[in-house]
Amino acid sequence: MPRLPHPSSSRRPIRRALANCASLISAIGVLLSLVRFVDSAGSWIVPTLQAGAPWAAGAAAAVAVGSVLLAPRARIAWVCALVSAANIGAALILVAPAASGAVAPGEAATGAAAADRATVVSFNALYGNGDPAELLAEAQALDADVLLLLEADRDYVARLDAAGAAQRFPFRLVSDASGGAATAMLSATPLDEVELAPEDEMRFASWAADVRIGDEKVRVRAVHPVPPLDGRSEVWRDEIGTLDTWAASTTGPLVVAGDFNASAAHPAFRGLCAGPGALAGCGSIFAPPTWAPREWIPPVLPLDHVLTRELAVLDRGAFRVSGSDHRAVWATVAPAGQG
Numbered sequence: 117m118p119r120l121p122h123p124s125s126s127r128r129p130i131r132r133a134l135a136n137c138a139s140l141i142s143a144i145g146v147l148l149s150l151v152r153f154v155d156s157a158g159s160w161i162v163p164t165l166q167a168g169a170p171w172a173a174g175a176a177a178a179v180a181v182g183s184v185l186l187a188p189r190a191r192i193a194w195v196c197a198l199v200s201a202a203n204i205g206a207a208l209i210l211v212a213p214a215a216s217g218a219v220a221p222g223e224a225a226t227g228a229a230a231a232d233r234a235t236v237v238s239f240n241a242l243y244g245n246g247d248p249a250e251l252l253a254e255a256q257a258l259d260a261d262v263l264l265l266l267e268a269d270r271d272y273v274a275r276l277d278a279a280g281a282a283q284r285f286p287f288r289l290v291s292d293a294s295g296g297a298a299t300a301m302l303s304a305t306p307l308d309e310v311e312l313a314p315e316d317e318m319r320f321a322s323w324a325a326d327v328r329i330g331d332e333k334v335r336v337r338a339v340h341p342v343p344p345l346d347g348r349s350e351v352w353r354d355e356i357g358t359l360d361t362w363a364a365s366t367t368g369p370l371v372v373a374g375d376f377n378a379s380a381a382h383p384a385f386r387g388l389c390a391g392p393g394a395l396a397g398c399g400s401i402f403a404p405p406t407w408a409p410r411e412w413i414p415p416v417l418p419l420d421h422v423l424t425r426e427l428a429v430l431d432r433g434a435f436r437v438s439g440s441d442h443r444a445v446w447a448t449v450a451p452a453g454q455g
Contacts, residue, residue, distance in 0.1 A: 152166050152169040152381040152382070152383070152401060153383065154166070154383070155383040155384070159349060160344055160345050160346070160347075160349050162349070163344035163349055163352065163378075163382060164344070164345075166381045166382050166383075167379065167381060167382070167417055168381075169381040169401050170381065170401040170402050232329065232330035232450055232451070233329065233330075233430060233448055233449065233450040234261040234262065234327065234329045234334070234448070234449060234450075235258050235259060235260045235261055235262075235446055235447070235448040235449075236260070236261065236262045236264065236336065236371050236373055236422060236446060236447055236448075236449065237254075237255050237258065237260045237262070237263050237264065237444055237445070237446040238264040238265075238266070238338070238373040238374050238375070238420060238421075238422060238444065238445050238446070239251060239263070239264070239265055239266070239268075239437060239440070239442065239444035239445075240266040240267050240340070240374075240375040240420065240440060240441075240442035241265055241266065241267050241268045241272055241437075241439075241440055242267055242439065242440040242441050242442065243267050243295055243296060244267065244268060244269060244271060244272040244275075244298075245439040245440060246268075246437045246438070246439045246440035246442075247437055247438040247439045248272065248275045248276040248278075248279045248281070249279045250437045250438055251263075251276070251437045251444065252276060252279045252280060252281050252284070254435050254437065254444065255284070256284060258446055258448075260284075260304075260446065261303065261304045261305065261327070262301065262302070262303045262304070262327060262336055262371075263281075263285055263300075263301070263302040263303075264299075264300075264301055264323075264336070264338035264373050264374055265299065265300040265301070265302065265338075266298075266299055266320070266338065266340040266374055266375050267295070267296050267298060267299075267340075268298055268299065268300045269290070269291070269293065269294050269295070269298035269300075270290050270292075270298075272298075272300070273288065273290050273300050273302070276302075281302060284304060285302035285303055285304055286304070287302070287303040287304070287305065287306050287307050288300060288301065288302045288303065288307075289301040289307060289310060289312075289323045289325065291312070291321035291323070293320070293321045296320060296340075297319065297320045297321055298320075298321060299320060299321035299322060299323055299338050299340060299374075300323075300338075301323045301325060301336070301338050303325075303327060305327055305328055306327075306328075307325035307326070307327060308325060308326040308327075308333075309325060309326045309335075310323070310324075310325045311323070311324040311325070312324075313358075317355070317358045318339070318340075318341070318355055318358065319342050319351065319355070320340040320341070320342060321340075322337065322338060322339050322340065322374075323337065323338050324336065324337040324338075329369075329449070329450065329451055330450075330451055331451075332369060332451035333368060333369075334368070334369045334370070334371060334427065334449075334451075335366055335368060335369065335370050335371070336370075336371045336372075336373075337359075337362075337370070337371070337372045337373075337374075338373065338374050339359060339372060339373070339374035339375075339376065340374050340375050340376075340377075341355040341356050341359070341376055341377050341378065342355060342377065343377045344377065344378075352377060352378075352384075353384045356376070356378060356382075356384040356385060356387070356388065357384065357387075359372065359388060360387055360388050360391045360393065361393075362393075363388065363391070363393030363394075363395060363425070364391060364392035364393030365393070366393065368426065369424075369425060369426040369427050369451060370393075370395065370423075370424065370425040370426070370427075371422065371423070371424050371427065371447075371449060372388075372395060372422075372423045372424075373421065373422040373423065373445070373447075374420070374421075375407075375419055375420050375442060376419060376420070376421055377419055378419065379401065379403060379417060379418045379419060380398050380399050380400050380401050380403060380418075381401040385398060386398055388423060389423070393425070394425070395423040395424060395425050396423065396424050396425060396429075397421060397422060397423040397424055397429070397447075398421070398423065399418070399421075403418040403421075404418060404434065405417050405418045406418055406419055406420040406434055406442055406443040406445060407419040407420065407441060407442050407443070408441055409441065410441065411438075411439070411440070411441055415443055419442070420434075420442055420443060420444075420445045421445065422445055422446065422447040424447065424449055426451075426452065427449040427450065427451060427452070428449065428450050428451075428452055429447050429448070429449055430448045430449065430450055431447070431448045432445070432446060432447040432448070433445070433446055434446070
C-alpha cells in the first residue's frame with residue numbers, strides 16, 4: 117500500500133513562500149531604517165523617513181521572527197532575522213558618541229542640597245492649548261526651577277500666572293511672537309546675560325540666559341527648530357547646525373532643551389552630541405517618544421529633548437499635559453563635584 121504524504125508536507129511550500137515574502141518585507145524594513153545614516157535634507161522626504169526609522173527597524177525585526185517561525189529551515193529567513201537583530205543592536209549601541217562634557221551621575225555629590233541642583237522642564241504648548249493648570253501642577257510636583265515653553269505667547273503666560281505661576285516663577289522672558297513662533301522662559305531664580313537669537317538664525321524665538329545652580333553658572337537655552345516640512349527641510353537642518361555652532365562657541369555648563377523636531381534618527385541632531393561643543397542626551401533612535409499626531413494617540417516620535425554639557429543628570433522623565441500633542445520633558449541636573 118503506497119505511503120500517504122504527511123499532511124504537513126503539503127503545507128510546506130505555502131509556508132516557505134510566506135516566509136520568503138516575510139523575509140523580503142523584513143529586508144525592505146531594514147533598508148528603510150538605514151536611511152538614518154543619510155545626511156541629506158533636500159526635501160521633506162528624507163527627514164520624514166528618518167523619523168520613522170525606529171518603526172521600520174522594529175517592524176523588520178518582528179516580520180523576520182515571523183518568517184523564521186513559518187519556515188525554520190529556510191536559510192533566507194534566518195539571514196533576515198540575523199540582519200534585523202544586528203540592525204537593532206547597532207541602533208541601540210551605535211548612538212551619538214559620548215560627549216566630552218558629559219558627567220556621570222556618580223560624579224555629582226550624592227548629598228547635594230536642593231540649592232545645588234535644578235530641574236528644567238520643557239513643554240510645547242501647541243499654540244497655547246496645553247492646560248496651564250496641569251502644567252503648573254506637574255512642575256510644582258517636580259519642584260521645577262526653570263520652565264521652557266514653546267508655542268507659548270504672552271497670553272499663555274498670563275493664563276499660567278492666573279493658575280499661580282507668578283509666585284513660583286517670578287523671573288521670565290517672553291517673546292513678542294505669536295502662534296508656533298512664540299517662546300517663553302520662566303525661572304524661580306534670576307535670569308542673567310539674556311540673549312534672544314536673531315530671526316535669521318532661528319525662525320522660532322529662542323531664549324538663552326544664565327541661571328545659578330549652587331555656585332555654578334549654567335547657560336540655559338530654549339530651542340524650537342522649524343519642522344522639516346513645507347519646503348523648510350534645509351532651514352531645519354541649518355537651525356540645528358546653528359545650535360551646534362552656538363554650543364561650540366559657548367563655554368561652561370549648558371542645558372539646551374525644547375522641541376527639536378528631530379531625534380537620534382537624524383544625522384543633524386546626532387551632530388549636537390558629536391561636534392566640538394558636544395552635548396549629552398541625544399540617545400538612540402529608540403528613545404521614549406514624546407509627540408503624537410493627535411492628542412488621543414500614544415506618542416510615536418521622540419522630538420523633545422533635554423541636552424546637557426558638564427552637568428550630571430540625576431533624573432529625567434516626561435509627563436502628559438491635556439491639550440497638547442507633545443509630552444513635557446524634564447531633567448534634574450547638578451554641577452560636577454557640587455556639595
